[in-house]
Amino acid sequence: MTRKTRPVIGARLSGLVEGMDSLSQPAATTLPLARLQPGQFQPRSYFDPASLDELARSVKEQGVLQPLLVRPLGGGTFEIVAGERRWRAAQQAGLSEVPVLIRTLGDTEARLAAAVENLQRENLNVIEEVRARLQVAAATLDLPEAGAVARMFALDRHPESEPELVARLDTAFGALGGETWRSFIRNRAAVLNLPEDVQDAVRAGLDYRKALIIGRVEQAGERAELIARAQAGATVQQLREAVSPKADTGGNWKTLARRLGDVRTLERLGTKKRERAEKLLRQLETLLAEPD
Numbered sequence: 001m002t003r004k005t006r007p008v009i010g011a012r013l014s015g016l017v018e019g020m021d022s023l024s025q026p027a028a029t030t031l032p033l034a035r036l037q038p039g040q041f042q043p044r045s046y047f048d049p050a051s052l053d054e055l056a057r058s059v060k061e062q063g064v065l066q067p068l069l070v071r072p073l074g075g076g077t078f079e080i081v082a083g084e085r086r087w088r089a090a091q092q093a094g095l096s097e098v099p100v101l102i103r104t105l106g107d108t109e110a111r112l113a114a115a116v117e118n119l120q121r122e123n124l125n126v127i128e129e130v131r132a133r134l135q136v137a138a139a140t141l142d143l144p145e146a147g148a149v150a151r152m153f154a155l156d157r158h159p160e161s162e163p164e165l166v167a168r169l170d171t172a173f174g175a176l177g178g179e180t181w182r183s184f185i186r187n188r189a190a191v192l193n194l195p196e197d198v199q200d201a202v203r204a205g206l207d208y209r210k211a212l213i214i215g216r217v218e219q220a221g222e223r224a225e226l227i228a229r230a231q232a233g234a235t236v237q238q239l240r241e242a243v244s245p246k247a248d249t250g251g252n253w254k255t256l257a258r259r260l261g262d263v264r265t266l267e268r269l270g271t272k273k274r275e276r277a278e279k280l281l282r283q284l285e286t287l288l289a290e291p292d
Contacts, residue, residue, distance in 0.1 A: 030097045031078060036070060036087055039080045041107075041114040041135065047085060055085065056092035064090055067099040069113060078102065081110045082117030111139040119176060126208045127199055130188050133173075137181060140172045141165060152185045195220070201227045213239045 068083030115135035138148040173181040194215040210230045
């Protein structure tokens with residue numbers, strides 16, 4: 001069965017993305033599957049086989065209910081801007097052609113349309129949603145995705161430098177809803193930099209806040225243990241404590257004692273620092289002499 005759409009997002013962005021407001025309209029034509037190819041701006045990197053099988057069964061019974069948005073490439077071929085999942089399901093279902101809406105879109109419009117169409121779908125995992133939102137931001141800034149977050153941090157620090165770009169980001173993320181672009185870069189954008197094993201866990205349902213903590217750990221084996229703990233119910237705070245370096249109190253005391261026992265350590269201090277150190281030592285001596 002096809003997933004429900006959330007037309008509010010498309011409606012709000014219809015002024016930014018040509019063709020998004022017409023995705024729910026009947027298709028004007030159909031095209032053979034062989035003349036279509038996946039889009040270069042597809043935010044979705046993983047198509048769940050079970051979900052795809054379910055959609056293929058629905059397509060076999062009812063056909064493709066929502067047309068694909070495509071743009072011409074020349075030579076009789078077309079690039080899928082929105083609807084690759086339906087195209088894949090149609091292939092599995094044995095269809096020879098699918099309904100399409102043909103639009104002449106530039107790269108910026110195609111990037112926006114691909115991202116927005118994915119954000120209108122339910123059951124996106126956090127990785128897919130973050131990638132789609134980043135794609136919206138990158139298209140708005142006319143930058144590759146790899147440079148968009150750094151650019152947004154710069155705009156966040158100095159919004160007065162380019163107020164028009166700030167306003168465009170405000171408009172785009174306001175249309176998407178859910179979070180501002182400032183909240184996005186501070187809280188969720190970092191999930192795309194997580195190790196692949198942690199990203200896989202997020203795709204499987206791991207809370208992104210727990211994933212960001214686990215992602216700090218360098219050793220894959222330790223990460224696997226923490227992922228298992230998180231999936232078993234460990235809280236964010238428990239995971240944070242697990243990955244925080246434990247203070248080696250005994251080692252710290254011994255190191256400090258050695259340094260204080262070295263006369264040259266105090267000799268290297270200036271007069272004011274030496275006086276402060278001696279005062280702290282007297283306070284420490286008093287503290288140690290106090291009864292428990």
